[in-house]
Amino acid sequence: MTTTESRATGRKPAQIVDMSWDPITRIIGNLGIYTKIDFANREVVECHSTSSLFRGYSVFMKGKDPRDAGFITSRICGICGDNHTTCSNYAQQMAYGVKPPKLAEHITNLGEAAEYIFDHTIFQDNLVFVDFCEAMVKATNPGVLARAERTDAPRGDVHGYRTVADIMKAFNPFEGEVYKEALKVSRITREMFCLMEGRHVHPSTMYPGGVGTMPQPNTFTDYLSRLMRVIDFIKKAVAMNDDVFDFFYEALPGYEEVGKRRVLLGCWGAFQNPDVVDYRYATMNEWGRAMYVTPGVIVDGELVTNNLIDINLGLRIMLGSSFYEDWVNEQPFVTHDPLGNPVDMRHPWNQTTVPVPQKRDFDGNYSWVMSPRWYHPQTGEHLALDTGGGPLARLWSTALSGLVDTPYVKATDGGIRITLPKGEKLPETTLEWRIPKWSNTLERDRARPYFIAYAAAMALQFLEEAMGMLKSGDTKVFENFEVPDEAIGCGFHEAVRGVLSHHLVIRDKKIANYHPYPPTPWNASPRDLHGTPGPYEDAVQGQPIFEENGPDDFKGVDIMRTVRSFDPCLPCGVHMYMGKGKTLTTVHSPTYGANHG
């Protein structure tokens, strides 16, 4: 299932070395990456991704008051807790049949926009870019650094750095100018978040039915003034990233193969359109398509669907290499959706989570993560969709659908146009992201600063609309509701690093079943019952190695760049990590790996 074509010609006898990175630094959660690397042919021949943490949200939420779900599920993630709260509220609003006031939707959108700007910035500039900084490139590809020193940065007029190496220096941990500025920006943008949602990470003002945030002119002015303070930083970030990634393709021919997968992207949509959304299941396709980030499943570059109902019905949670009991023989909670379509036993509405702690066995079960897949109705495949680290799938899906048309953001033919206003130093700027040729490491990373710009631009629109409502006296932010005796609901949203869904079943006014599916299970999943590897495994497995170091001083930077390009659920990092693996065994095996995949 590895999708990178094998480089069959001119192969040398394999020299396989087991290398592992566990714990991986600069990430949230307990992720381990275990690989077999063929140093003779300089490629990764096998990869297993494992997670060693179980907490049991879907277990202990049973029997609780459904209104508590947003407060509880926020605690799933210490960096995108608000995305969970928001998604939970979307699911609850469907179950309760309540539509929050429009102003509440604007406030929620503004909170989420601030979250995207904050989180993508700190992740890209303080973690991802460390893998591309001067110190790291020097330690892994000294020839490339020498070339960067001789290469003028094409967009120097925007970001102010003369050569590509100057940009890389600005990303050095601690000393680098951009590195330090990014930390400051991450604090300003978190303040913007707190103005809308009270607290970061776990918001305090978000409720099913709306928000408790007091809408006053200064609520929005305080946000706007902070946003304008970071708008030039965003323009510069896009330019710097483009310069560095373009340079990598040029300096290391074949780098497009690093982290390349078949285009299998999922996006569940973000930023509700307050004029259209009513949270009814029956109309979900309409209001889903009206979102300001359009949902979609993309296979081999084609849009399979942007209907949230199709997306919902295609969800499958598979086992195969995970530490759980199967639930196929349990009674289903939901046999049909509200439109009468059959719901699969492997759908989150029907899942039962029974943990079975056991030994880690790479030939058997090796992870606490399950394997979410999307069932393609036309081909019958269970697709290991990835999220492209979030932004790649969001931009790709929005561009292919061509539905977003706003004053600041417009889906164009094959791309997205984003206009940011004049800032302190830089003029009004229009950026254009184009659908790339590959779904690979560099394009996942490149999409990220463009989405920061996207979120900032959308925030301007939400601010204008919210201010307009407020000034006309419309200040309602919460709508009351009753919890029904029996109901089901689903919420679709985008956590910063990709797709997020919450599925809820209510019986006797209590939670009978609740399953949140954040992006990391999609991306970090182990091999499923069909043997299909998860996206990290698939992207790393088969990728070429460009690092010049041999097995003894190998840092694994190309592998780490790939894993990080997916934005594994990470908090802030302030230091450099160079992922030197421990050599477990050295095996010389001319046949091993030749038939792999």
Add this chain to the structure above:
Amino acid sequence: MTTQSGTTEAKASNGFDEITILWISEGMSCDGDTVSLTAAGQPSIEDVVLGLIPGLPKVNLVNKVLSPSLGGEDFLAPYRAAARGELEPFILVIEGSIPNQNIIEGDGYWTSFGNDPDTGEPQTLNSWIDQLAPRAWAVVAAGTCATFGGIHAMAGNPTGCMGLADYLGWEFKSRSGLPVVNVPGCPIQPENFMETLVWVLQHAAGTAPPPPLDHMLRPQWLFGKTVHEGCDRAAYYEQADFAKDYNSPKCQVKVGCWGPVVNCNVPKRGWMAGVGGCPNVGGICIGCTMPSFPDAFMPFMDEPPGGTLSTLLVKPYGAVVRRLRGLTNDMVNHEPKWRHNKRRLTSGYDPHWRA
């Protein structure tokens, strides 16, 4: 707490010039405490690590997220050295709740931190704590999961998890003689945590006495008052003026706020740089700093059980106060009568008042 300006009394004790912080976030956590920590500006974690705060020892921070190491065994090296007794002194910080490994039949684990070098299998968090806590100069629990168990320890949880003091025993003392230092919050309020850490570090340097802790081992100066006592909606309570839903700027006790009985300073301090918070900005207090969180506070959006009685009792008093204040408010909303354009000064001016 006693503080004497300029005293050198505490400094007389033998302090350390250098100390290592071994931070393990592999408890059952969301890592939200680490993320919160990076929001702190008073002081920031960079300030502490770079030596910008006077009176602290040199700090070597070893945190998975913030580590300059090479990862894997290179990253784990200081932890292994500390477990062997070869790295002293160190402060052990635990983030996340501690699972009960004893309920697992056979092999397996709820959470691990690196691999056991002998077996190659995941090394449990519990085994790390067993090895490190007895050797630690101080032990700090970051966030409500580590202090009291928190959200993952709620009723119906499958992991039997608990707070660090439950695991080590509430009578546990680290080598400095300090019990576990608990900084609750889900997540920690950024400055609350950094301030506590700085005090512990000053104590390690011999420049400060031990931080004063309450009976639940929380810093007294941070958790000694209630949310209500610092809330800018508290005056509405006093006047028995209660929000009926979340559209209102008034006191939220009747829509689920537990502020009157929760120990926390967030409404007063704000969330970061004074911005944000909970009831002060329209969020009900769900008691996330408390030992009984979350179970005792659920369902969160309902009025707390004691709320009905106390809001009933305050009603007649509050109504009278509100009426009287309304009259006074009306009065102070009028300009004094001497502000006019007549040919006579009526302000009470007396040029000879000194005489």
